[in-house]
Amino acid sequence: MGIQNQPYVIDEEPGVKHWCACGKSENQPYCDGSHARLNTGMQPIKVTIEKAKKVAWCGCRQSSNKPFCDGTHAKL
Numbered sequence: 001m002g003i004q005n006q007p008y009v010i011d012e013e014p015g016v017k018h019w020c021a022c023g024k025s026e027n028q029p030y031c032d033g034s035h036a037r038l039n040t041g042m043q044p045i046k047v048t049i050e051k052a053k054k055v056a057w058c059g060c061r062q063s064s065n066k067p068f069c070d071g072t073h074a075k076l
């Protein structure tokens with residue numbers, strides 16, 4: 001759990017998601033409030049999924065297109 005060197009690939013249903021930016025959530029790739037509890041100074045990124053689709057959420061936190069994987073993890 002947490003930061004990993006590959007995306008979290010998930011079949012998402014429509015709705016609002018909060019991607020964990022700090023890497024401390026125990027419910028990856030979604031925010032569980034750990035950023036505030038651990039005083040990380042970071043905030044999740046809110047995304048509205050309009051229709052069901054497969055999403056590659058960035059797991060390495062280095063993507064230039066957060067919260068989505070852009071392949072940067074392969075260069076780390």
Ligand code: FES
Nearest residue numbers: 059060069072073
């Ligand atoms: S996991 Fe692919 S860019 Fe972060």
